[in-house]
Structures are given as C-alpha cells and as structure tokens.
Amino acid sequence: MELKEKLVSSFMAFEDTVDVHSTIHDIRTEAIKSFEAEGFPTKKLEDWKYTSLNSVLKHDYSVFPKNENALEFKDIKKYFIHEIDSYKIIFVDGKYSSHLSQTTHDGLDVCLMSAALTKPKYKVIIDNYFNKIASKDGLTSLNTAFSQEGAYINIPKNKVVEKPIQIIHFSTGNEAALMLQPRNLIVVNENAHVQIIERHQSLTDHPVLTNSVTEIFTNKRAIVDYYKIQNDQQSASLIDNTYVNQKQESLAKVHTFSFGGKLTRNNLNFYQNGERIDSTMKGITIIGNKQHVDHNTLVHHIEPNCESHQDYKGIFDGNATGVFNGKVVVEKLAQKTNAFQANNNILISDKATINTKPQLEIFADDVKCSHGCTIGQLDESAMFYLRSRGIPEKEARALLMFAFSNNVLDSVKIPEIKNRITKIIAKKLGVNIGFNL
Amino acid sequence: MLKINNLHANVEDKSILKGINLEVKPGEVHAIMGPNGSGKSTLASVIAGKEEYEVTEGNILLDDEDIEELSAEERAHKGVFLSFQYPVEIPGVSVTNFMRTAINETRKAKGLEDMPAKDMLKMIRDKSELLEIDRKFLSRSLNEGFSGGEKKRNEIFQMAMLEPKLAILDETDSGLDIDALRIVANGVNKLKSKDNAVIVITHYQRLLDHIVPDFVHVLYNGKIVKSGGKELAHELEAKGYDWIKEEVNA
Numbered sequence: 001m002e003l004k005e006k007l008v009s010s011f012m013a014f015e016d017t018v019d020v021h022s023t024i025h026d027i028r029t030e031a032i033k034s035f036e037a038e039g040f041p042t043k044k045l046e047d048w049k050y051t052s053l054n055s056v057l058k059h060d061y062s063v064f065p066k067n068e069n070a071l072e073f074k075d076i077k078k079y080f081i082h083e084i085d086s087y088k089i090i091f092v093d094g095k096y097s098s099h100l101s102q103t104t105h106d107g108l109d110v111c112l113m114s115a116a117l118t119k120p121k122y123k124v125i126i127d128n129y130f131n132k133i134a135s136k137d138g139l140t141s142l143n144t145a146f147s148q149e150g151a152y153i154n155i156p157k158n159k160v161v162e163k164p165i166q167i168i169h170f171s172t173g174n175e176a177a178l179m180l181q182p183r184n185l186i187v188v189n190e191n192a193h194v195q196i197i198e199r200h201q202s203l204t205d206h207p208v209l210t211n212s213v214t215e216i217f218t219n220k221r222a223i224v225d226y227y228k229i230q231n232d233q234q235s236a237s238l239i240d241n242t243y244v245n246q247k248q249e250s251l252a253k254v255h256t257f258s259f260g261g262k263l264t265r266n267n268l269n270f271y272q273n274g275e276r277i278d279s280t281m282k283g284i285t286i287i288g289n290k291q292h293v294d295h296n297t298l299v300h301h302i303e304p305n306c307e308s309h310q311d312y313k314g315i316f317d318g319n320a321t322g323v324f325n326g327k328v329v330v331e332k333l334a335q336k337t338n339a340f341q342a343n344n345n346i347l348i349s350d351k352a353t354i355n356t357k358p359q360l361e362i363f364a365d366d367v368k369c370s371h372g373c374t375i376g377q378l379d380e381s382a383m384f385y386l387r388s389r390g391i392p393e394k395e396a397r398a399l400l401m402f403a404f405s406n407n408v409l410d411s412v413k414i415p416e417i418k419n420r421i422t423k424i425i426a427k428k429l430g431v432n433i434g435f436n437l
Numbered sequence: 438m439l440k441i442n443n444l445h446a447n448v449e450d451k452s453i454l455k456g457i458n459l460e461v462k463p464g465e466v467h468a469i470m471g472p473n474g475s476g477k478s479t480l481a482s483v484i485a486g487k488e489e490y491e492v493t494e495g496n497i498l499l500d501d502e503d504i505e506e507l508s509a510e511e512r513a514h515k516g517v518f519l520s521f522q523y524p525v526e527i528p529g530v531s532v533t534n535f536m537r538t539a540i541n542e543t544r545k546a547k548g549l550e551d552m553p554a555k556d557m558l559k560m561i562r563d564k565s566e567l568l569e570i571d572r573k574f575l576s577r578s579l580n581e582g583f584s585g586g587e588k589k590r591n592e593i594f595q596m597a598m599l600e601p602k603l604a605i606l607d608e609t610d611s612g613l614d615i616d617a618l619r620i621v622a623n624g625v626n627k628l629k630s631k632d633n634a635v636i637v638i639t640h641y642q643r644l645l646d647h648i649v650p651d652f653v654h655v656l657y658n659g660k661i662v663k664s665g666g667k668e669l670a671h672e673l674e675a676k677g678y679d680w681i682k683e684e685v686n687a
Contacts, residue, residue: 380489385525388485389535389595390513390543399538403529 003057003179008036010063011145017064018148019118027131031144038138050323050355051294056237056263059207061179063146065093069172071203073100079201080166083416086197087165089151093172094180096149109154110165113183116152125154129187133215133243133271140241143213147183150212155192155222164195164414169212171236173204184214188222188250195225195414202236214242218250220274225253227417231260231424234289241267248274248303255412256283257421258293259428269298270308272334277306284405284421286428288317288348297326301334301364310341313405316352327359328369335364341371346378346404398431438463438634439484439603443495446483453479455659456495461603464631468645468670469638471656472678477638478522480656481607485519486512499603513539514546516602516633520592520609527579532591533561535579536598543599564597568624585612593624600628605636610644622647642674655681 011032015025040057041048069092080088087110090100096112103111116122117130131147134140151167171178180200188194202208218224230238238261244252258264270279285293299308314322324343345354358371378400386396402409402425412418439461446454453476461467471477483490484497486509496503504512527535541551552560565575568590580588589609596604606625610618625635625648637648645653645667653669654661657678662685663669673681 379525382525382527384485384487384509385521385527386535386539387509388487388513388517388519388521389539389599390510390546391539392510392542392546393508395538395542396510399530399535400527403527406529 003061004039007063007142007146008032014064014146022117023123023126024117024130024147028145028147031141034136034141035138035145038141040138047296047325050321051263051265051292053263056207056209059177059209061177061207061209062175063179065095065175065178069093069095069174071097071100071170071172076100076170076201076203079168079170079199081164081197081414081416081420084164084414086163089165089167091149091169091182093170093174093178094149094182108156108159108161109152111152113150113152113185114148116185117148122152125187129215129217130185131215133217133245133269134213134241135243135269139211139239140213143181143183143211143241146181147213150183151186152184153186153194153196155188155194157189158191159189160193161195164197166197166199168198169200169210171202171206171208173202173206175206177207178209180208180210180212182210182212184212186214186216186224188216188218188224190219191221192219193223195227197227197229197417199229200232200236200238202233205233205235208232208236209239210237211239212241214240216242216244216252218244218252219247221249222247223251225413226255227412227414228254228256228266229421230256230258230264233260234262234291236261237263239265239267242269244270244279246270246272246274246277246279249276250274251278251280253280253282253411255408256281256295257424258283258285259287259424261291261293263292265294265296267296269300271300272302272306272308275303275305277303279306279308280411281310281312282408282411283312284408284425285312285314285316285322286401286405286425287315287320287322289320290318291320292322294323295325296323299328299339301328301330301337301339303333304335304337306334307338308340310343311408312343313408314343314345314354315348315401315404316345316354317348319349319351321352322354324354324356324373325359326357326371328361328371330360330362330364330367330369332363335366337364337367337369339367339369343373344404345373345375346401347375348378394429395431398426398429401425401429438500440498440501441484441495442498444483444492444497445494446479447491447493448479448489452493453490453659454483457656457659457661459654459661461634461636463634465652466629466635466637466648466650468650468653468667469636469656470640470653470670470673472682473640475656476659477656478607481519481605481636481638484512484605485509485517510542511546513599514543518596518599518601518604520589520596520604520606522608522611524580524588524592526581526583528581530579532575532577532579532594536561536595539595540598560598564594567597567627568594569620570594586614586617589613589621590617593621597624597628602633603636604628604633605638607638608640609637610639610641618644619647642670645670657681657685
C-alpha cells in the first residue's frame with residue numbers, strides 16, 4: 001500500500017486511540033481531508049522542483065510504533081548538549097520518555113503536547129495558538145491530522161529562562177522503518193526569553209522519516225533563540241516545518257546546522273505581525289555522499305520598520321545536492337523594511353550540485369532589500385598560501401571551510417553549542433583540530 | 438643547503454624556467470634580480486612547491502635531498518619559507534590562530550607536541566615587537582584589509598615565528614614606504630644566522646642597501662645569466678637591464 005493510503009486509512013484508528021472529543025478533533029479531521037486532497041508534494045510544485053520525496057516515501061513505515069523502548073542515558077549522552085544544565089523533552093520512537101526528560105511547570109511550562117491537548121487548563125492556549133500559523137499544505141496537514149505528541153512550551157510574561165530547553169527525538173531501530181510526526185507548540189509571552197535546541201537522532205541505519213511541525217509565537221518584545229542540530233544517520237530523513245509568528249519588537253533567531261541525514265527539507269517561515277521586529281535565520285550545511293539538504297525560507301514583512309537577516313553557507317562534496325530557496329515578501333504597508341539575504345556555497349566535488357534561488361516580492365517603495373548568492377570552489381591560491389606555512393592539505397581545506405562558515409558560528413550565543421558544532425564540523429571534514437577562529 | 442641543478446619548469450605547457458643553477462650555503466644571502474617576466478616569482482614558487490608548476494628537467498636539493506616529490510607543507514616542515522609577493526587575504530582566520538595552527542602542524546610533522554599556549558603567547562609577543570606590529574593587528578583576519586606594508590610586515594612576522602632554514606623573499610620591498618622597508622629589513626637581519634639562508638627577489642637595489650647580499654644573480658628569460666657580488670646590484674640600478682639583455686642576445 002502506498003504511504004499516503006496507509007496514512008489516510010489509519011486516521012480513524014488513530015482518532016480512536018486519542019480523544020475524539022478533544023478540542024482539536026475538528027482540526028485533525030479537516031487536516032486529514034486536506035492531506036488526502038493535496039498528498040505528498042511532487043517536483044511539479046514550484047517549491048519542490050529540486051527535491052523529490054520519492055526515495056524516502058517508498059519504505060513501509062510503521063506509523064504508530066507500538067512499544068515504548070527504553071534507552072539508557074549513558075548510551076545517548078553524546079547527543080545532548082550535556083555540558084550545561086537544561087530542561088529536556090525527550091522522545092523515543094515517538095513516545096515521551098519521562099526518565100530521560102526534565103520538564104517543569106514551575107513558573108513556566110516545559111512539557112508535552114499530549115498533555116496540553118487533553119488537559120482543560122491548557123484549553124485557552126490551544127484554542128488561541130494551536131494550528132493558527134501552520135500552513136495547509138500536504139505535509140503540514142498530515143502532521144496536523146496526526147498531531148498528538150511533541151513539545152509544549154509556554155513562557156510567561158517577563159520570564160527569562162536561564163536554562164536552554166533541549167528537544168530530542170530518538171529512534172531506536174526497533175521498527176524496520178519508522179515514521180514520526182512530532183508537533184511542537186512554543187508560546188513566548190511578552191518580554192520573555194528562551195533558548196531551544198532541537199535534534200532528531202536515529203540510533204541505527206533503519207529508515208526513519210520525520211515530518212515535524214513547530215509553531216512558535218513570540219509576543220511583544222520576546223526573544224527566541226532556536227538551534228536545530230541536524231546531524232542524523234544517513235538513513236534518516238527529516239522534513240522540518242517551522243512557523244514563527246512575531247509580534248512587535250520581538251526577536252527570533254533560528255540557526256540550522258545540517259550535516260547529516262539522507263534528505264533534509266527545512267521549511268522555515270517567519271510572519272512579522274507588528275513593528276520593529278527582527279527575524280534572523282542562519283545556517284551551515286556541510287554534506288557529501290548522496291545527501292540532500294533543502295532550505296526553503298520565507299519572511300513575510302507585513303508591517304513597517306522591521307528587519308530580516310538570512311545567512312546560509314553550504315559546502316557540498318561527493319554527489320550531494322543542496323537547495324536554497326529564500327522568499328522575502330514585503331507588503332505595501334511594510335515601509336522601511338530592511339531585508340538581507342545571503343547564500344554562499346562551495347562545491348568541493350565536480351558531482352555536487354547546489355540550486356539557489358532568491359525570490360523577492362516587494363510591494364512597498366521605501367525599503368532596503370539585498371540578496372546575493374555565490375557558488376564557488378575553494379581558493380587554490382589560499383590553499384597554497386596555507387600549505388606553504390606548513391598546514392597540510394586536509395587541514396588547510398578544513399581551515400578555509402571553517403573560515404567560510406565562521407560568521408554563522410559566531411552568532412551562536414551558547415558556547416557549548418558552538419563547541420559542539422565545531423567538533424561535528426571537524427569530524428565531518430576529517431580533521432582533528434578544533435579551530436578557534 | 439639549497440642546490441638547484443639545471444632546473445626547467447613549465448606552467449600550462451609554457452616553459453618559464455630554462456636551466457637554473459644555483460647553490461646557497463648556510464649563512465648566505467643571495468639576491469635574484471631581473472626584469473619583469475624573467476621567471477623570478479616562478480622560481481620562488483617552484484622552490485616552495487606550488488603544484489601548478491611542473492618541473493620538466495633538473496632538480497632541487499635541500500640538504501642533499503631531492504624535494505621534487507614533496508608537497509608545499511612538507512617543504513615548509515623542512516624549513517622552506519616563502520614570503521609572498523601578494524599575500525592572500527583569508528577572512529575569518531585571525532593572524533594569531535593561523536600562526537598557532539601553522540606552528541603546531543609543523544611540530545606535529547616533526548613528532549612534537551603542540552607548543553604550550555604560554556610559550557606561544559610569549560613568542561608571538563616577542564616576534565611582533567621585532568616587526569613593530571600592534572597587538573590588535575594579530576586578532577584581525579589574516580591579510581584582510583591590510584595595507585600593502587602591513588601585509589609584507591605580516592609575512593616577515595610569520596617568517597620570524599616559523600624560523601625557517603631557507604627564506605625566500607619575493608618582492609618583499611614592493612609597496613613598502615621607507616619606514617616599513619627599514620622595519621622589514623631590520624627584522625630579516627635580526628633573524629639571520631650562520632645556519633640559515635635568505636634569497637631576496639627584487640627589481641630594485643633599494644632593499645639590498647638594508648639586507649646586504651653576498652651574491653647577486655641576474656635572471657633573464659628563465660636562466661641566470663650573470664652572477665656577482667653586491668656591486669652588481671649597484672651596476673644594475675645605475676645601468677638598468679638593457680645591457681644584460683644585449684649581452685645575452687649577442
């Protein structure tokens with residue numbers, strides 16, 4: 001059976017296992033209809049021209065893992081940013097793992113979506129925020145239809161959360177092939193500040209497909225720093241659909257580090273509903289073999305005096321393919337918008353490919369918008385210069401690649417994350433040096 | 438120390454060096470002069486191991502070892518240093534961290550541990566004083582936005598840090614004002630010892646007033662056509678290169 005049919009036909013059974021009387025029953029029902037109509041995206045869609053899901057949809061995925069699988073912290077410690085104290089919301093094969101997690105209701109809510117969707121005290125928040133900015137496309141609808149588990153984070157007014165929150169989804173490989181659909185809701189109220197780290201990690205080489213949806217609401221003057229560490233097995237694929245709705249003077253920053261996975265698609269959408277908003281998205285992609293990473297970004301400038309900054313660096317080796325499709329829409333009302341976009345790429349091998357496409361739709365007349373994309377090779381004269389100083393070829397190459405991506409690393413505010421990313425990059429480049437540029 | 442025998446080299450099938458013979462002994466300073474396009478920079482790059490150049494005949498011996506098969510980094514580990522005519526700008530890598538990487542990679546190649554951070558800092562401080570380099574300069578990205586003089590001073594700073602056996606200074610005087618020239622030359626002179634050697638490549642005699650050569654060679658059309666003492670540089674300064682060309686072509 002095709003995956004689509006399998007999912008549609010299992011919807012009734014899914015609804016039976018959860019609460020049919022839930023407040024979101026109608027939303028789920030609408031969503032499955034919409035998925036049924038839209039299906040999975042194909043290359044015929046303009047936004048999916050360079051990314052085909054065929055190779056990841058062909059597996060016979062378990063869509064509802066049956067067993068709760070226990071993991072020992074010591075075996076998976078390395079996937080945590082364990083050097084710092086943090087809240088943790090941990091899932092194993094899609095099921096919440098209480099013994100790996102550290103949640104709280106003490107002055108803020110760091111807990112589970114399943115709880116938020118069923119407990120009456122969260123009803124107002126769910127009514128106000130759930131599925132309010134997620135789009136109605138096939139993949140997001142599919143996630144909405146099956147939305148049940150994930151992270152629920154609600155930071156009250158003026159709360160500065162000292163510890164970062166780590167959301168990690170592990171898959172154990174107990175299923176031959178597994179599909180996961182985490183659903184996260186993050187509400188950051190006025191003048192609150194939170195840092196979040198998200199990671200998806202498969203522990204075997206069994207195929208895993210994750211179709212994740214995250215809705216983030218940053219209210220007036222709120223600050224959100226979000227780090228996505230994508231360094232999964234090359235049998236795992238991720239479709240990340242993230243929607244950020246910003247109110248006035250809020251600041252939202254999303255860093256996406258893409259090194260692993262078979263196919264990774266990041267749909268990252270920012271909606272600026274207020275003045276003097278700052279939206280920043282930065283990314284480093286370093287892939288090889290037959291890996292594929294697609295960054296599809298949208299910034300919707302709706303009101304005046306806002307800024308957006310995009311800076312994506314990509315390094316592609318082997319037969320890897322990269323896509324960057326950055327759309328910036330500036331509405332007529334959004335005067336004095338400053339929108340910057342840069343996408344710089346290095347192709348290491350002759351067989352690597354990058355498709356980069358900036359898309360600017362500007363309806364206001366008093367704005368500053370810039371975009372630039374470059375595709376190049378490593379500078380041979382720089383290589384000779386470094387090597388003539390005694391730096392071996394591999395290290396020289398790595399040093400230049402670090403330097404190339406350095407300004408993205410520079411804006412990482414948590415030193416432990418920066419160190420971790422530096423180490424992952426060094427490992428990826430096969431060098432044993434931690435450059436402290 | 439360095440012995441070059443009948444060296445021929447091509448770049449993209451174009452013959453540039455056509456039979457160079459040169460011997461440099463420890464403690465010596467050699468100047469290589471010559472008109473534009475005579476092959477001076479090519480000779481420097483070939484000795485340093487730039488891969489675009491293909492040696493078609495002859496060889497280069499460093500301490501009696503043929504270095505043709507060695508990579509640029511392996512030659513650097515054996516003590517060859519090239520001060521670039523046009524140092525490359527590398528945004529995102531600070532001077533300090535670049536030097537730390539270069540020194541520690543060189544030590545690694547020799548089977549030594551990384552240099553302790555304290556020693557490294559002291560060395561950086563001492564050598565930057567020698568070249569009258571502001572400390573702030575060391576945290577800037579390598580060569581990025583440096584003036585011509587700063588780039589050249591930074592090259593000699595790197596030389597001071599790496600303590601090479603054989604230093605080749607490729608047009609280090611170009612783009613330097615008189616003060617910078619004095620600082621650079623002073624640095625080179627202080628680094629000179631009876632165990633190392635310097636090859637100065639230049640158009641003009643000006644630098645040679647400060648770094649006094651034991652031998653002067655004239656390179657023309659891919660060959661050393663004339664050698665002499667330091668007085669040859671004065672003669673070239675006074676008379677230009679035409680008389681050499683005439684002599685060769687006659």
